Amino acid sequence: MRPDVVRIVIVDDHPIFRSGLSRSLEDEPGFQIVGEGASAADAISLFDQHRPDIVLLDLSMPGGGHSALRVILRRDAAASVIVLTASEHDSDIAQALAEGAKGYVLKGVGVSELVNVISGVAAGDGCSASASTRDGMAGMETVKHQARALANLTPREEQILELVAAGNSNKEVARLLNLQEKTIKHNMTRILQKLKLRNRTEAAIYLREARLKK
CATH class of the missing domain: 3.40.50.2300 (Response regulator)
Known part of the structure; x- marks a missing residue:
């Protein structure tokens, strides 16, 4: 209130x-x-x-x-x-x-x-x-009802999502995980597809909303 x-x-x-x-x-x-x-x-x-x-x-x-x-x-x-x-x-x-x-x-x-x-x-x-x-947050209501979709991510995809949602660029994530930048881009594409999201902003909101429900 x-x-x-x-x-x-x-x-x-x-x-x-x-x-x-x-x-x-x-x-x-x-x-x-x-x-x-x-x-x-x-x-x-x-x-x-x-x-x-x-x-x-x-x-x-x-x-x-x-x-x-x-x-x-x-x-x-x-x-x-x-x-x-x-x-x-x-x-x-x-x-x-x-x-x-x-x-x-x-x-x-x-x-x-x-x-x-x-x-x-x-x-x-x-x-x-x-x-x-x-x-830039289109689909937000859908995002709130997709918490279980996180379970479909691989451990590596979860790790990348955490780093991206914290504001790191693909290049920074690649450096932190000792991977190639194109590997991060490929994983981000798969993550957004799995979670039915469109961009990094929605990914950050998604992750935050999922945490609040725990």
Whole structure:
């Protein structure tokens, strides 16, 4: 259930964007901005100080958004962090989801879409994304009902899926496992076919949802 007032911290190193976002959300009923920052250190400090319902966290900022996300979730595994990103690269989003982000939004979406994502996460609805980013998550409802499909993966395929969902590129996975990159590509094709997924972002979400059901 969403709290009557959703307390939000915004962390982004672009002052104009952050200020505009803050004003827009403050105009929405039931939202309160309790802190703003511009770096990973600010994000951690503001989280410790306010323990907000939602942290809106830029992935590209001084100190690194991924680093801040990991520290916040070590402080409180139940923390609700929504990442803001200008990147549409699957690996960036997949890594944030694998690290425990509850939602993600591409910068530039309308306020109403962001409000929907925040409300969904605050209500405990699980991983959430704006309508503008849901195209990359097509089939999400199907994914939630495919947990048993993981059992069809070989141990090697499971290992590769774990590494890919953590944000590693095919080349990085190949190096970590001492395999050729084309072998990783072949395995990823088989993994996506077995799980009826389309890309790495869906794979990361799939793995996270399956873990939550355990």
